[in-house]
Amino acid sequence: MRCPECDATENRVVDTRDSRGGHAVRRRRECGVCSTRFTTYEHIEERNLYVLKQDGRTEEFDRTKLSRSITIACTKRPITQDEIEVMVDLILDNLTNQLESEISASYIGEIVMEHLAPLDRVAYIRFASVYRNFQDIGEFQEVVRDLSTEEERSVQSQNQEEFPF
Ligand SMILES: [Zn+2]
Numbered sequence: 672m673r674c675p676e677c678d679a680t681e682n683r684v685v686d687t688r689d690s691r692g693g694h695a696v697r698r699r700r701e702c703g704v705c706s707t708r709f710t711t712y713e714h715i716e717e718r719n720l721y722v723l724k725q726d727g728r729t730e731e732f733d734r735t736k737l738s739r740s741i742t743i744a745c746t747k748r749p750i751t752q753d754e755i756e757v758m759v760d761l762i763l764d765n766l767t768n769q770l771e772s773e774i775s776a777s778y779i780g781e782i783v784m785e786h787l788a789p790l791d792r793v794a795y796i797r798f799a800s801v802y803r804n805f806q807d808i809g810e811f812q813e814v815v816r817d818l819s820t821e822e823e824r825s826v827q828s829q830n831q832e833e834f835p836f
Contacts, residue, residue, distance in 0.1 A: 672700065674702035676705050677702060682700045682701060683700065684700055685701050690753060691753070696714075712756055720732035722775070723773050725777070734759065741755050741783060741794075741798070750790065750791055762779075762782050762786055765782055780802040784799050
């Protein structure tokens with residue numbers, strides 16, 4: 672597991688505890704090089720789901736990717752990583768209850784937005800404004816990472832009329 676700050680692989684676990692009602696184990700780790708602390712989660716692998724992308728390609732659903740996208744949308748918002756993981760579980764429950772094992776990327780995006788909307792307006796708008804354009808979680812991550820605070824503000828004001836709440 673690479674350090675999010677310096678990319679080093681050397682780290683030690685400083686705290687381990689149950690998370691999400693015992694469905695996951697949460698570990699606090701400390702980087703052996705720069706001492707940055709970060710959190711990892713261990714959970715049972717879900718049944719294989721496939722994402723049908725806009726361009727017609729299919730790829731295996733990746734829980735980590737989805738969780739990371741939501742985490743990025745929630746940057747500097749008052750939402751804990753545990754809350755995000757609980758949300759990802761609910762989204763996953765929803766997806767695994769679908770009859771099809773192939774689910775369109777845009778449908779996943781809609782489900783994420785449904786969950787984000789009541790939780791945090793800014794995170795929702797970030798996700799919605801980027802995801803609606805790109806329909807791809809990978810591309811989405813790149814774009815959100817590049818968003819400056821100023822751009823976020825303008826994105827917010829641009830979208831205010833579209834989202835009347
Ligand atoms: Zn480090």
